[in-house]
Amino acid sequence: MKPEAFTEQAAGRVIRVGQGEVAYHAFVPAPLPPALTLDPDLILTLSDADRALGELAGLGRAIANPSLLVRPFMRQEAVLSSRIEGTQADLADLYGYEAGQLLLPGVRPRKQASDVREVFNYVQAMEYGLERLETLPLSQRLIREVHARLMDGVRGDTATPGEFRRSQNWIGPPGCLLAQASYVPPPVPEMAEALDALEKYLHEGSAYPPLVRLACIHYQFEAIHPFIDGNGRVGRLLVPLLMVSWGLLPHPLLYLSVYFERRREDYYRLLMAVSTHGDWRAWTSFFLQGVAAQARDAVARAKRLQDLQADWRDALQRKRASALVLRLADALFERPILTIPVAAEVLSTSYPSAKAAVAKLEAIGALRQVAAEGTAKTYEAARILDIVTGEDESEDAMQIKEIGQKL
Missing domain, CATH: 1.10.10.10 (Winged helix-like DNA-binding domain superfamily/Winged helix DNA-binding domain)
Structure with missing residues (x-):
């Protein structure tokens, strides 16, 4: 990671870890909330997202059988969120797996059973998280429990499912070493402090509207990167879980993975721009536009x-x-x-x-x-x-x- 890429406006601090040839730099995000001005254009974007989400919430409350929408939408989200991480399974594969028919021989090419299992685990993790919200607030404990179900029996299951990492991880091209990483999240001690601060922010009051807070929380979780594997999927799971927990939606009907997957380069670029330049506004606007687009799509x-x-x-x-x-x-x-x-x-x-x-x-x-x-x-x-x-x-x-x- 290049420390010179991080400006004075960065949303945290760059620290040097280790000595000599094994030394490296890592980024520690500052606690939420950030300093963000809701200018007129951003307010209009927020208003549009609120209206679209409100229409979806109204539909969710009015429908006699919510599972008519919840189950298929949740499964499509599982497919798309997992696809961002490289799986190749589609919605029919997931339903075929659930029906005990892996995977429609002679009609579709057989997918790797491990890919379909990853998608299936995503559904299991989401359903478990929703059930646990009835008795346990969204917390580090619940996040670990969700992660355990997400990683059960799939690639990465040796990377301590359900436990925060005890070693340094990094993000970069496949096969790259720490020295060539494009982003290095906080070391373990600073990671633990950042998670404590994030958990506190989840439960305290805020002057920012809920959807703006969601944008900040999603960034913060990705910047902390607390697991060896599965961070992206858990981070995307947190969005519908928080929407239900905060009463923004009666059921988990809105998912952003299709929006993030279609705009993958913008998604990663804008997240990184928060870290390097403190560009909260561009990221928040992108996130809110995604909420509006996906809420309208879900209604249709x-x-x-x-x-x-x-x-x-x-x-x-x-x-x-x-x-x-x-x-x-x-x-x-x-x-x-x-x-x-x-x-x-x-x-x-x-x-x-x-x-x-x-x-x-x-x-x-x-x-x-x-x-x-x-x-x-x-x-x-x-x-x-x-x-x-x-x-x-x-x-x-x-x-x-x-x-x-x-x-």
Whole structure:
């Protein structure tokens, strides 16, 4: 790390560690809050983000079955947040894994099971964190517990899952040594002090609005980099966890990984600019724009999912489908890839009854068979996957028309 890259306005201090040839420089971020002026342009950006987030929160409170949105959105976030770290699994792979079918043979190329497990762990970590928030405030303890579930049984699981690092880490090109690192976070003693200060900031009052505080907290966690591995994913997990904890959203419906992944160079550049130049304004504006963009995107996708659910229910009612079939149609929004045994488990019914229900959903185009390995047939609700992943926009009208023609 080049100490000369850090200006007098840097959001912390550069320290020299060690002596002689093994000496290196590390960055210690200053405690939050920073000195940040909310100028008129930034206030407008904040107002836009607040409005968009408020609309999403209202939708989340109004919907009768929040899992219709929570489960698919959470899983897409798991895919994208893990992709930033180099995994190759997609949403269908994750649902296939959860259905016990790794991974749709003959339809999609098999992904590395380890990649899919990493994505699955992300979901498990998020669900665990949300459950723990009911009894434990967001804290160093909860962060460690979330990290333990994130890293369980995957690459990096030897890097002390659930424990803050006891040695120096660094960020740089693959295979680089400490001397060639582009960023070196604080050494262990200073890291512990920074974490204590961050935890205090999480629970104390602040003159800054919540979304501005979130931008600061996300930067601070990434700058501290308290784990040997998994820091990026944990840092992105903290955003929806805090939004729910602070009452900004009733459910975890907003995720920023798709925004960060599409603008990866800007994301890392602006984080680094806070460290080197104290440019909190540019980073905060970028973060708030992401909140606004992703909140609006989530609202649009949520409405398409609700429309699709209504179309399917209408089609099934016209065919005088049983309540069991209607229940399975609704369950597809939580499990858009399933086998007949999984359908039987979801419905708490027999295999023949589940098979008949699946056939009814095939008849209206809600399900299609995508794989058969031995006696295990796998079905997917492709329209749900397309809406969640954003691959449906150009085909919406055509698909709705096709559903109507099947009535």
